[in-house]
Amino acid sequence: DAGITQSPRHKVTETGTPVTLRCHQTENHRYMYWYRQDPGHGLRLIHYSYGVKDTDKGEVSDGYSVSRSKTEDFLLTLESATSSQTSVYFCAIKQGIADTQYFGPGTRLTVL
Amino acid sequence: AQSVTQLGSHVSVSEGALVLLRCNYSSSVPPYLFWYVQYPNQGLQLLLKYTSAATLVKGINDFEAEFKKSETSFHLTKPSAHMSDAAEYFCAVRAYTQGGSEKLVFGKGTKLTVNP
Numbered sequence: 371d372a373g374i375t376q377s378p379r380h381k382v383t384e385t386g387t388p389v390t391l392r393c394h395q396t397e398n399h400r401y402m403y404w405y406r407q408d409p410g411h412g413l414r415l416i417h418y419s420y421g422v423k424d425t426d427k428g429e430v431s432d433g434y435s436v437s438r439s440k441t442e443d444f445l446l447t448l449e450s451a452t453s454s455q456t457s458v459y460f461c462a463i464k465q466g467i468a469d470t471q472y473f474g475p476g477t478r479l480t481v482l
Numbered sequence: 483a484q485s486v487t488q489l490g491s492h493v494s495v496s497e498g499a500l501v502l503l504r505c506n507y508s509s510s511v512p513p514y515l516f517w518y519v520q521y522p523n524q525g526l527q528l529l530l531k532y533t534s535a536a537t538l539v540k541g542i543n544d545f546e547a548e549f550k551k552s553e554t555s556f557h558l559t560k561p562s563a564h565m566s567d568a569a570e571y572f573c574a575v576r577a578y579t580q581g582g583s584e585k586l587v588f589g590k591g592t593k594l595t596v597n598p
Contacts, residue, residue, distance in 0.1 A: 403585065410491070412572055412588035413526075418579070426581045460525060464584065468514050468533035469576075471586055473526040 373397045374474035376461050382480045389448040391477050393461030395441075401464035402444040403471065404428075404436065406457040413460065419444055451481045484509045484577035488589035496597050501560040503592050505547075505573035508554065514576035515556045516586065517547055521569045529571075532556060543567070568596045 373396035383389050393402060401420055405413040405428075415428030417436040425436050433455060437445045448455055461474040489504040507513055514533050518526040530541025537549040547558045556573060570593045574586040 401583070410590055412590045413574075413586075414588075415579075415585050418583060418585065420583050426579060426583065428579065428585065462586075468531055469584055470516070470528060470531060472528065473518075475525045 374461060374463060374472065376459075376474040376477050378477060379475065380478045382482065383451050384482050385452055386450050389451050389479065389481075391446045391459055391479070393444045393446070393474060395444075395463050397463075397465070398441055399463040399465055400441075401469075402438065403462040403464070404434075404444065404446045405460045405462065405473075406430065406455075407460060407476075408457050416446065416459075448479075448481075451479075453481050455479065456481045484511075484513070484575045484587050486573050486575050486587055486589040488571075488573050488592050490592055491590065492593050492595065494595040494597060495563045497565055498562050501545075501558070501563045501567065501594065503558040503571050503573075503594065505556045505558065505589060506554050507556060507573075507575045509575055509577075515547075515549065516574040516576075517541065517545070517556075517558050518572045518574065519569050520572065520591075526572065529558070563594075563596045565596050565598065568594055570594070 375394045377392045403418040404416040414430045419425045419438040435447045459477045462471040485508045487506045516531045517529040530539045532549045540546045573589040577587045
């Protein structure tokens with residue numbers, strides 16, 4: 371257990387509304403990641419952070435933004451949600467031998 | 483660029499039978515390879531990882547994987563399947579973002595069904 375929590379765990383929203391997902395960690399890890407999981411695609415990196423206020427894009431970043439104002443929280447924002455953003459979102463941290471990534475429990479987001 | 487291919491999106495075995503889940507990788511640098519398991523409605527849990535030490539890697543729940551450079555493979559095995567092994571399994575390789583930070587590139591997953 372790498373001390374990662376995600377909130378909310380489930381959310382249903384409507385197209386065009388903004389949505390913010392939160393990832394919280396308690397062990398002072400520098401690196402944090404947001405992935406989305408879709409059937410037949412595995413997990414794909416959306417954004418990542420390598421420190422407070424230091425973030426960068428992954429391969430599926432369009433329509434998403436992130437912020438990290440303190441070490442323990444990494445926020446993912448869908449500025450105007452679309453149905454294609456219906457997915458399960460996972461947060462991860464990197465730690466330990468071989469910089470292994472450990473994952474949070476996920477947030478299931480449905481955009482109607 | 484690093485990539486992973488998992489052969490077989492669905493694998494079905496009988497309880498007590500050998501489990502073999504296939505993963506082939508592509509990497510321009512010596513790879514770090516990982517297997518994760520995802521039980522229904524849960525997050526990903528690390529099963530095992532290869533980090534250029536021993537080529538036969540043992541993980542949790544009696545799973546193991548062998549790194550074969552000549553075959554660019556990292557197949558996951560378990561001698562005897564249990565009902566509790568039913569889950570989705572993901573192979574991943576360490577890669578780098580354009581900014582030079584590390585990330586994981588995942589295969590599309592293999593769903594394992596264990597029949598009584």
